[in-house]
Amino acid sequence: MSMEFLPDKPIYQQLVDHIMGEIIRGTLTVGEKLPSVRDYAVLVGVNANTMQRVYRELENLRITETRRGQGSFVTENHARIQELREEMKEQLVESFIQNVQALGFTTNEMVHYLQKRGGSDD
Incomplete structure (x- = not known):
């Protein structure tokens, strides 16, 4: 591996x-x-x-x-694993937002695109 x-x-x-x-x-x-x-x-x-x-x-x-x-x-420690999950999610989202903003995309543009792609499980 x-x-x-x-x-x-x-x-x-x-x-x-x-x-x-x-x-x-x-x-x-x-x-x-x-x-x-x-x-x-x-x-x-x-x-x-x-x-x-x-x-x-x-x-x-x-x-x-x-x-x-x-x-x-x-x-x-299940609580620590859940904290880790939340920390990693926050880091990914923050990085994503910085990258798309640096390219000039708006939040609404990106939300619309993600919804169109079917990226939501909710």
């Missing part, structure tokens, strides 16, 4: 984002054990030190927890 990395964003941050995405999508579930740092590094094709930084960042964000002698696990 070697990953393709973007040149304009640090690799460790891309991996943090990737793992958070897996948690939000439910690919990684609450309480699930993550592969060891070394195994994950080999899996995605990065240095073990990079992967260690990823795991440390995830733990600092309270998305994972390390259990001594057992490894790293996705947090069992």
Whole structure:
């Protein structure tokens, strides 16, 4: 599962984002054990030190927890997972708004286009 990395964003941050995405999508579930740092590094094709930084960042964000002698696990704190989901949604929307405004589109234009595309599940 070697990953393709973007040149304009640090690799460790891309991996943090990737793992958070897996948690939000439910690919990684609450309480699930993550592969060891070394195994994950080999899996995605990065240095073990990079992967260690990823795991440390995830733990600092309270998305994972390390259990001594057992490894790293996705947090069992459902409220934290929901917070993460909301934070990522807010970041995506903010980035989207900045990009469309920079191109001169109005909010109404974009809302109309998204509704036309059928992007709403409501």
